Amino acid sequence: MGSLRILISNDDGIHANGLKVLETIARNISDDVWIVAPSSDQSAVSHSLTVRTPLRIHEISYKKYSISGTPTDCVLTAVQLLMADHLPDLVLSGVNSGENLAEDVTYSGTIAAALEATILGMPAVAFSMSIENDHPVKWATAEHWGPVVLEKILKLPIPSGVLMNVNFPNVVHRSVEGIKITHQGKRKIFNNITKREDLCAIPYYWIGHDKERYDSTYEFAEIGTDLEAIGKKCISVTPLSLDITHYKTLEQLKELFA
Numbered sequence: 001m002g003s004l005r006i007l008i009s010n011d012d013g014i015h016a017n018g019l020k021v022l023e024t025i026a027r028n029i030s031d032d033v034w035i036v037a038p039s040s041d042q043s044a045v046s047h048s049l050t051v052r053t054p055l056r057i058h059e060i061s062y063k064k065y066s067i068s069g070t071p072t073d074c075v076l077t078a079v080q081l082l083m084a085d086h087l088p089d090l091v092l093s094g095v096n097s098g099e100n101l102a103e104d105v106t107y108s109g110t111i112a113a114a115l116e117a118t119i120l121g122m123p124a125v126a127f128s129m130s131i132e133n134d135h136p137v138k139w140a141t142a143e144h145w146g147p148v149v150l151e152k153i154l155k156l157p158i159p160s161g162v163l164m165n166v167n168f169p170n171v172v173h174r175s176v177e178g179i180k181i182t183h184q185g186k187r188k189i190f191n192n193i194t195k196r197e198d199l200c201a202i203p204y205y206w207i208g209h210d211k212e213r214y215d216s217t218y219e220f221a222e223i224g225t226d227l228e229a230i231g232k233k234c235i236s237v238t239p240l241s242l243d244i245t246h247y248k249t250l251e252q253l254k255e256l257f258a
Contacts, residue, residue: 004030007088007117009074011042011096011109014066018095021139022127025146026092029154034088036078038109039066043098047072047112057082071113079120090154091117094127095142099167101226102185102217105240114163118242123158125150130170130230137170144173145235152179153237161243167226167236180234185225187217 006026010019014037026033039058048070055077056068065082067074071093079087093113100108114124129142145168153164169176194206218231229236 005032005089007034008092009037009113011071013041021095021143028147035064036074039068042109044107045070045109071109072116075116091124096128099130100128102187118163125164127166129168141173142168165238169233177233180229182226182229182236182238185227
């Protein structure tokens with residue numbers, strides 16, 4: 001085992017199956033693994049901070065804590081408080097129950113945990129598992145391929161301001177068709193707001209994906225994208241940057257305002 005100090009977190013919560021898988025992945029390369037994760041499901045909270053209510057920290061066991069906040073809160077609390085005397089060398093987030101591809105990354109709490117680590121100057125990798133309607137999640141695929149992908153990534157130092165986004169297809173590990181290095185794809189997010197009524201006939205509203213239309217985007221994905229890789233049963237590895245400046249427009253604006 002190496003001396004690498006690893007912090008793991010997620011957005012599905014401290015009791016999530018994917019977090020257990022991520023711990024297994026981390027322990028393949030280190031015996032110094034810390035777990036700091038939300039006490040409840042924080043999916044789709046993006047890079048939000050808790051600033052209006054106090055945070056509660058619960059020590060579950062040695063090097064394992066739950067936080068009553070977001071994934072961003074978890075990483076920040078770990079770095080500034082729980083691990084302040086010996087900071088992590090690497091931060092891992094996931095394994096998310098559901099893919100984080102294309103525009104998904106802007107909503108994702110899984111990506112946000114890795115994003116916060118990157119802002120704080122630490123290399124970070126986010127892991128997500130594609131899911132399908134009426135099909136069990138093939139967690140063993142992430143457990144099998146996660147260490148392989150992670151060891152490859154760590155051979156090339158992750159640049160400052162960059163995080164790695166890894167997505168696994170929901171197939172048995174023997175059916176994975178390879179590992180693809182990809183760029184972020186594009187697809188329309190089919191979010192629907194559905195009106196329902198509770199038992200007292202009071203209306204409420206539920207936001208969710210139009211899953212059938214959402215999944216069809218894999219078939220028509222642009223070549224070289226994360227969407228295409230998952231559609232072809234490959235593992236997708238995408239480097240994401242903190243800098244979201246659009247440089248072509250930047251130069252045009254400079255000319256316009258000169």
